[in-house]
Amino acid sequence: MARFLLKRIGLGLVTLFLLSIIVFSVAMILPGNVGRSVLGGFATQESVDALNEELGANRPMVVQYLDWAGGAIQGDLGTSLTSQVPAWDLLGPALSNSFKLAFVAFILCVPLSILGGVISGLRYGRATDRSITIAGISFSAMPDFVTGIFLILVFGIWLGWLPVTAQWDDGASIPTQLQHLLLPALTLTIVLFGYIARITRAGMIEALDSDYARTAYLKGLPSDVVVRRHVLRNALLPTIAVVAVQIGYLFGGLVAVEFLFNYRGIGALILDAAKAKDLPLLTSGVLVIGTVYLVVTLIADILYAVLNPRIRLGAAE
Amino acid sequence: MDRETRRHVDEYRGSEAGPLENTLIDDLVGGELNRQEFIARASMFGLSLGTVGLLLRHAGMEDLAQAAPQVAGKVGGTIRVGITAFGGSLEPYLLNEGGSLAFAGMPGEYLTFTNPQGRVLPALATSWKPNADATVWTFQIRRGVKFHNGKTLTAQDVVASMRQYVREKSSNAGLTPYFDPAGVTARGQYTVVFRLKSPIGVFPYLVSQTTYQAIIQPAAIAAQPGSWVKAGMIGTGPFRVRSYVDKKSAVLVRNDSYWGGRPPLDGVRVTFYQGSAPIVLALRGGQLDLAMQLSPQEGQPFKNNSRFTYYAQPTSAHRQVCMRTDQGPLRDPRVRRALALAINRPQQLARVMLGAGQIGNDTPFWRGFVSTDRAVQQRTQNLNLARSLLRAAGAEDLKFNLTTWNFLDHGDHAASLQAYAREIGIDIGIEVMDSSRYYDAEPAGADYATTTPWLNRTATLTEYGARGVPNVYVTRCYMSTGDWNASHYKNAAFDAQARTYLAAAEVAAQRRATKAMSGLLLRDTPVITDYFISYVTASSSKVRNYVPEGLSHIRLAKVSMA
Numbered sequence: 001m002a003r004f005l006l007k008r009i010g011l012g013l014v015t016l017f018l019l020s021i022i023v024f025s026v027a028m029i030l031p032g033n034v035g036r037s038v039l040g041g042f043a044t045q046e047s048v049d050a051l052n053e054e055l056g057a058n059r060p061m062v063v064q065y066l067d068w069a070g071g072a073i074q075g076d077l078g079t080s081l082t083s084q085v086p087a088w089d090l091l092g093p094a095l096s097n098s099f100k101l102a103f104v105a106f107i108l109c110v111p112l113s114i115l116g117g118v119i120s121g122l123r124y125g126r127a128t129d130r131s132i133t134i135a136g137i138s139f140s141a142m143p144d145f146v147t148g149i150f151l152i153l154v155f156g157i158w159l160g161w162l163p164v165t166a167q168w169d170d171g172a173s174i175p176t177q178l179q180h181l182l183l184p185a186l187t188l189t190i191v192l193f194g195y196i197a198r199i200t201r202a203g204m205i206e207a208l209d210s211d212y213a214r215t216a217y218l219k220g221l222p223s224d225v226v227v228r229r230h231v232l233r234n235a236l237l238p239t240i241a242v243v244a245v246q247i248g249y250l251f252g253g254l255v256a257v258e259f260l261f262n263y264r265g266i267g268a269l270i271l272d273a274a275k276a277k278d279l280p281l282l283t284s285g286v287l288v289i290g291t292v293y294l295v296v297t298l299i300a301d302i303l304y305a306v307l308n309p310r311i312r313l314g315a316a317e
Numbered sequence: 318m319d320r321e322t323r324r325h326v327d328e329y330r331g332s333e334a335g336p337l338e339n340t341l342i343d344d345l346v347g348g349e350l351n352r353q354e355f356i357a358r359a360s361m362f363g364l365s366l367g368t369v370g371l372l373l374r375h376a377g378m379e380d381l382a383q384a385a386p387q388v389a390g391k392v393g394g395t396i397r398v399g400i401t402a403f404g405g406s407l408e409p410y411l412l413n414e415g416g417s418l419a420f421a422g423m424p425g426e427y428l429t430f431t432n433p434q435g436r437v438l439p440a441l442a443t444s445w446k447p448n449a450d451a452t453v454w455t456f457q458i459r460r461g462v463k464f465h466n467g468k469t470l471t472a473q474d475v476v477a478s479m480r481q482y483v484r485e486k487s488s489n490a491g492l493t494p495y496f497d498p499a500g501v502t503a504r505g506q507y508t509v510v511f512r513l514k515s516p517i518g519v520f521p522y523l524v525s526q527t528t529y530q531a532i533i534q535p536a537a538i539a540a541q542p543g544s545w546v547k548a549g550m551i552g553t554g555p556f557r558v559r560s561y562v563d564k565k566s567a568v569l570v571r572n573d574s575y576w577g578g579r580p581p582l583d584g585v586r587v588t589f590y591q592g593s594a595p596i597v598l599a600l601r602g603g604q605l606d607l608a609m610q611l612s613p614q615e616g617q618p619f620k621n622n623s624r625f626t627y628y629a630q631p632t633s634a635h636r637q638v639c640m641r642t643d644q645g646p647l648r649d650p651r652v653r654r655a656l657a658l659a660i661n662r663p664q665q666l667a668r669v670m671l672g673a674g675q676i677g678n679d680t681p682f683w684r685g686f687v688s689t690d691r692a693v694q695q696r697t698q699n700l701n702l703a704r705s706l707l708r709a710a711g712a713e714d715l716k717f718n719l720t721t722w723n724f725l726d727h728g729d730h731a732a733s734l735q736a737y738a739r740e741i742g743i744d745i746g747i748e749v750m751d752s753s754r755y756y757d758a759e760p761a762g763a764d765y766a767t768t769t770p771w772l773n774r775t776a777t778l779t780e781y782g783a784r785g786v787p788n789v790y791v792t793r794c795y796m797s798t799g800d801w802n803a804s805h806y807k808n809a810a811f812d813a814q815a816r817t818y819l820a821a822a823e824v825a826a827q828r829r830a831t832k833a834m835s836g837l838l839l840r841d842t843p844v845i846t847d848y849f850i851s852y853v854t855a856s857s858s859k860v861r862n863y864v865p866e867g868l869s870h871i872r873l874a875k876v877s878m879a
Contacts, residue, residue, distance in 0.1 A: 031761060032753025038405040039489050040413035041756030044800060045765040050486035051411075082404055083563055084543070090563060149598075156602045164602030165595060167566070167588060262588070262595040264565050272564075275753065276404045 008301070012294040016287055020069065023286045027279055028061045034081045037276035055081045057277075068280050072287070078280030080273070087284040090269060095251075095288060098265040101166070101188075102250035104181045109189040109196070110243055114236070116193065117200025121235065122227070124205055133201070136194025145256040148187040152260070155183060166261035184261045188254070192246055199242045203235035210234070233307050240307070244300030252289035326375045329368060335449065338362055340823045342372055350824055354687045357436040358824055363444035363457075363521070394878040395584045396860065398871060399596040399605040402564045402589040407546045409532040410481055410488040415869040418529040419609050420587060422870040423569055424465065425532035425552035428456060428475065429525040431785030433630050433867045435685050437521045441470065441533050441553060442509075451516040451822050456524075458507040462576045464535050465549070465557035472503035477536035479511075479524075485542050490530035491789070495523060518822035519688075522785040526870050555580040555874035564589050581877035600625070600855060606878070607856040610869055612725055613673040619855035626860065629673045630852040632783035632867040633683035636730060637794065638719070638776060638845035639803035645775045646717045651710040653842040657696060658703040659737040666848045669730050673853050677846035680831075680838045681781075681790035684849075688787065688818070688827035693835045703741045716744040720770055721778035722755035731778055734845075748774075772803045779803065783852070783868045791815050791834070794844070804843035811837045 035052035036043070052058040056067075068078045077087040120132040139147070156164035168180045207213060208231055216226040251266060258268040266285060273282035330339055341362065345355045352373060359369045403416035409425065412418045428442040442456040462470040480498040482490035500512040513520065524531050538548045545551070550558045555577060556569035567587040571580050588605070590596045597615050599605040611619075619625040640647040640656070647653055662676045675684060678696055682689040707713050719734065721727040728749050735745040750770060758765040771777050781790060793801040796815050797808070811834055818830035838844070852867040859879040866872055 030753070031751070031759075032757050033761070035487070036757050037753065038411055038413065039487065040405070041752060041771065042801065043413070043489050045758075047487045047489060048765075054487060082406065084406065085563065093562075093565075152598055152602070156598070160603070163604055164598045165588075165590075165604055169586075170560075170562075170566075259591045260595060260598075262590045262599070268591060272402075272404055277753075 005298075008294075008298050012291075012298070015294065016290050019290045020072070020283050020287055021065070023283050024061065024065050024068075024279060027274065027277060027282055030274070030277060032275075032277050033057060034277045034279075037278075038082055057081060057279075064279060068283060072284070077284035077287075080281040081278045082273075082276045082281070083278075087281045090281060091266065091285055091288055094264055094266040094269040094285075097263060098251050098254070098267070100177065101181055101184055101254070101263065101265060102247060104178065104185040105188040105192075105250055106247065108185050109192050112189060113193045113196035114200050114239060116197040117239070118204055118227075118232070118235075120197060120201040121204025121208065124201075124208075129201075132197060136197045138194070139190045140192075140194035142191070143256070144187055144191045144254075145260050147190050148184065148257055148260045151183050151187055151190075164261075166263040184254075184257050184263060187257055187260075188250065196239060196242060196246065200235065200239045203238050204231065207231040207235040237304060237308060240300050240303055244296050247296045248289070248293040251292045322371065322374050325371055329371070335446070338364065342375075344824050345372060346375070350687075354824065357434070357687045360436050360438055362822075363439075363446055365444065391877060391879065392581045393583050395586055396582055396873065396876065396878060397586045397588065397604070397606045398609065398873075399588055399590050399599055399607070400609045400871075401593060401596070402591050407550070408543055409478075409530050409534065409545055410485050410490060410542060412530045413489055415610060416589065419869040419871050420567065420589075421532060421550070422526060422529065422554075423556055423585065423587075423873070424550045424554045424558050425534075426554050427524065427526045427528075427531055427533065429521050431522055431525040431527050433632065433864070435687060435785055437525055437785060440525075441475070442521075442524075445521050447518075447520070447822065451518045451520065451820065452513050454511045454513070454520050455504075456509045456511070458509060459576060460507055462553050463574050464553055465551050465572060466535065468535050470533070470553055471506045471536075472509045473506075474536045474539070475509045475533055476501050476503045477539035478532065478534045479509075481534075481539045481542050482530055488530065490528055492523070492528065492531065494792075495520070516820035516822075517788070518820060518827065519786045519788060523788070525785060526866070527783070527785045527868060529868065529870070556582075556585050559584075575874065577874050580874050582873060585873060600857070603857075605857075606860050607863065607871070608854050609871060611853050611855060613671040613851075613853050614726070616673070616853040616855055617671065624858055626856050626858050626863075628852075628854050628856070628863075628865045630865045630867045631675055631685060632850060632852050633681075633685060633785075633787070634781065634783040634850040634852070634867075635677055635681070635683070635846050635848065636727070636778055636780045636850070637803070638734065638778050638847075639794075640776045640843060640845070641774075641805055642841070642843045643805040643807070646712065646715055647775060649710045649712065650841050651706040652712045652715065653845075654840075655703040655706040655710075655712075655741060656734075656738060656743060657842050657845050658699045658706070659741045659743075660734070660845070660847050661698040661737065662696075662847050665733055665737075669726060669733050670848060670850060673851040674848045675851070677848045678835070678839070679842055679844060679846050680835045681787045681794065681846065682831050682835060683787070686787055686831075687824060688831050690828040690832035690835070693832055693839075696839060700741060707741060707743070713742055714744075715742070716746070717775045718746040718748050719776045719778060720748040720750065720755070720774040722750045722752045722771075724752065724780065727778055727780070734778075745776075766800075772801070777803050780850075787831070788819060791818065795834075795838070806841065806843035808837060808841065 034057045035048040039047055071078050080087050080090055116132050120129045123129045152164050155162045162183050163180050166180045166184050168177050213231055216230050255267040255271050258265045270285040341358055344350045400419050401416040403414040405413050405417055407417055407421050412421055426441055430438045430440040441459050443459045445454055445456045447454050458472050479501045482488050483493045484498045496511055496513050502510050504510055534545055535551055538544055555572050555575045557572050559568045559570045561567040569585040571583055593611055593615055596608045600608050620627045640653050642648055657679055666674050719731050721731050731747045738745045755771050759768045771779055793799040796812050814830045814833045818827055821827045852865050854865055856863055861877045861879055862875045
């Protein structure tokens with residue numbers, strides 16, 4: 001296990017390094033420059049050039065990258081060119097916000113989706129299965145901002161039960177924060193439910209159809225024992241992999257939801273950084289999201305091994 | 318008019334009034350100016366309210382109540398304001414976006430204030446006087462004003478601030494063409510003298526909030542460009558910043574020693590929104606009391622709704638369809654006039670802006686400017702004439718692209734023009750870019766002036782914000798040397814009239830010049846300006862005494878909550 005972890009961490013660092021180079025290079029190719037972004041379309045070219053010079057944004061790409069990378073290795077993620085504050089001062093709160101939303105969405109979405117998939121698999125071919133499947137597909141097909149607007153209209157404006165934005169006052173209590181996070185988390189739950197439920201359903205169907213499940217039934221074990229002890233841990237293996245990827249999405253991919261609910265998560269922050277060509281902030285942000293992805297997939301792989309002895313034993317051999 | 322009034326007026330004219338003031342009075346008495354225009358001009362020359370009232374009585378016009386009717390609200394409470402987030406800086410000299418200037422303009426203030434009716438009012442300056450040729454302007458600074466850090470405002474603060482805005486190479490203030498750092502000096506504690514590079518008859522407008530970068534900072538902070546935000550955004554405004562979380566939220570508290578009187582509200586809670594759609598939702602859901610600005614489409618749910626107040630303030634903001642006069646398919650003025658004649662302007666205004674605006678006449682001279690001659694004939698749709706002009710120009714199968722960027726409803730505006738053009742046989746293709754591409758050199762690093770799309774494409778559609786006077790539009794968009802001259806219009810006669818207008822301090826001279834410029838622009842039609850845009854926003858009906866300023870500033874000094 002230790003060798004496995006070290007190998008994964010090593011590969012992860014290489015991945016992050018390559019990611020930073022790719023993001024930096026691609027961002028440099030994009031049109032625009034930070035001076036023009038800050039001063040606007042009507043500023044004179046002289047003013048724009050002067051500001052780019054002040055910010056060091058007119059230096060060669062390699063110089064800018066090495067400057068940033070040198071600091072990043074020492075834990076300094078650089079200074080945001082547009083805000084002129086340390087990048088971590090912006091990334092930290094955004095990451096914290098994304099974590100809170102991802103956590104609430106996770107505890108809403110994952111158990112519900114798995115439950116839906118399990119029920120669907122157990123009632124394969126029947127009305128319950130069809131209802132859950134069709135509902136799941138329909139929800140997944142709807143863009144997240146459409147779902148979000150619908151929920152805002154119903155629960156925020158017409159019924160007035162929940163706040164329409166996910167922004168609470170500083171110092172708000174946990175229940176208040178949860179109240180503000182409920183609508184965006186519900187939006188994400190509706191969007192992700194169909195996908196996770198279908199993967200779980202497929203796993204359940206395959207596991208229920210397997211020889212070991214049939215043997216367990218023929219041994220006379222009650223149905224719930226068969227499902228709990230034999231079927232579930234095999235059926236959920238693909239679900240774990242899918243959930244791990246979705247957690248990564250919950251951290252960095254929620255630009256539309258963050259926009260709609262005015263939530264300053266890391267997705268919106270990185271989008272703004274990309275639009276303004278704020279390279280230190282953009283690269284640092286992508287690195288942070290990349291790290292989250294790597295950690296989450298590592299945890300998923302470990303969980304996979306815990307649940308599946310074949311993988312543990314295969315690795316040992 | 319009584320004898321006493323005449324005596325006072327004669328005394329004033331003989332002892333205090335200079336040539337410009339006397340000409341202004343002659344214009345008033347001679348019927349060249351109506352009451353509102355006179356008040357606007359008088360305020361520009363720094364005449365006191367008492368003198369204005371005296372002169373109006375002298376001319377037989379009643380001096381009506383100055384203040385807007387005040388509707389009672391309660392003292393206290395916090396207003397929740399939604400402002401669009403911004404990508405740039407809050408440092409005054411770098412201000413650029415609506416959200417940043419709206420927020421910076423809460424703690425920060427300016428020497429003068431241009432109101433929505435085009436009148437320049439005292440703010441941190443109480444009065445101002447030009448010399449005979451309007452090349453030197455002397456401002457008296459308001460006494461007893463305290464910054465939020467307790468320091469008293471003096472002329473040195475004004476000088477230090479203004480010098481920053483013309484000295485910094487990256488400054489966005491646009492004041493450098495008007496004066497040098499050495500051209501603004503203090504004379505004593507409360508007098509500031511501006512020595513201008515050329516005559517400017519309307520200079521007080523140019524140091525109002527319409528130059529939104531020109532916030533007056535404490536001298537010690539102004540001496541270190543880029544330190545205003547770190548220092549706590551110290552200004553003289555009715556509210557001071559207590560806390561600010563970058564692009565998320567801010568809390569402002571009442572400035573109890575505000576020079577304009579103690580504001581009714583205890584404070585302001587600002588939330589920055591990543592777009593206007595979340596602002597609309599938050600206002601509808603009761604999480605906001607006031608929105609910074611909305612598009613006409615976004616304002617619709619708040620119209621005729623008793624829970625909300627809808628505002629539509631006419632402004633000089635407008636969109637320019639600039640057509641290359643020096644090359645390409647639009648270089649023939651007959652073709653450009655034909656396109657302008659194809660537009661049904663009232664229909665265009667109703668279609669694109671839902672009526673929130675005023676008809677334009679292919680010039681930058683908004684009807685609300687005092688210097689606009691309203692006798693200039695309004696261009697109207699005339700399809701037959703448009704077609705004959707195209708035939709005469711041999712351009713019956715004309716095709717070209719109209720380039721714009723993905724801002725608000727520019728795409729809708731372009732599509733509407735495309736539809737009108739089709740009626741006379743012109744085929745317009747629409748190209749919508751991202752702002753970073755539209756306003757930057759193409760390719761990156763190339764010469765900006767000759768490659769940036771918004772200044773070089775065959776036809777472009779660009780929006781210009783509101784101003785109190787048309788000077789910026791004239792000098793930068795239409796004069797041969799203008800750096801925003803996207804149509805590459807070069808007309809020596811127009812330039813001469815523009816220079817005459819810029820130097821003129823009397824209304825009659827300004828109107829003669831704008832009338833002449835209008836005639837040239839209608840003949841040559843380098844630009845189509847089919848409408849001027851009203852500033853639209855909304856608030857909860859609990860908000861009292863809010864008056865939108867028209868350029869995104871949010872003025873809350875007199876606002877209260879029901």
